[in-house]
Amino acid sequence: MKDITVKTDRLNIIPLEISELKIMYENEKDNEMKSAYKEMIINMEKHKGFEEWCTNWEIKLKSGVTVGGLCFKGKPDTKDSVEIGYGIDEDYRNHGYAAEAVRYISEWALKQKNVKFVCAQTNKENKISQKVLIGSGFIRDGYGDEDLLFKKTL
Template sequence: MHEEEITLQIITERLIITAFDQQNYKKVSETYPIGKHTAGYLAHLEEDSELLGWGVWFVTLADNNQIIGDIGYKGRPDIQGIVEIGYGIIPDMHNKGIATESVKAIMEWAFSSGQVKKIVAECLIDNLPSIKVLEKLEMTRVRIKDGMIHWEITNNRHR
């Protein structure tokens, strides 16, 4: 009998969204540029397996397995049930609804965990593609500070 590795994945209409872990890191890094944020997350994940899902996920096209971006959270929910989300999709995939589809999927995952009351995000005031994504996801602009727009959405749909 062998232990089966558990992979945390979300499948949407066009995408397979997979939480980074030590097992898939090498395979992904062969075809997709891994940022410092991913390496840092993996180091913390090695120390605390309960971080799985509260860090970086990679986004793959379901039809051809091409990795087209990474999205995720900047840590697990805080004591108030708040997490911050971030995302980056390769330029070839902009204006196709990919960012909206992938971010919506992991937002639903977070809200369904029972640990998240609010998801926050930020983007530069001139980052029109991100502004469009956050508006489509029905996030609310809460303030503008230091050239950044701060957004939030609460978990009132899932309770």
């Protein structure tokens, strides 16, 4: 996989190698997350050369402490679009880490070949996630298959 680190003022955002993702999968207790990691592993194996679009990315403080994660839900599609998902560990919420990570990772993605749009979905009740997306330059763009759809472009 390519050596990538997306750096912000307070964070380093780093994609996991497949071996690291497999360890996360083995140690995960939440069935929903375990299923998501399994899907990522399958996609990493299937899309050699595009692993950064299929893996979990750790959101780390400059000190090295992991505060959350994010992912792309696959490589750029035929509409030059990628979708992101993200989460901050409970102990680190309300510090602006999600907004900072989403802003920088979407800017990074939009600089990559075959990416013109970054999308994210959240449910109507998740006002915090909506605020993160809007504050990171996303605009509401109808509904996706999960609920509210947001998009960002250059």
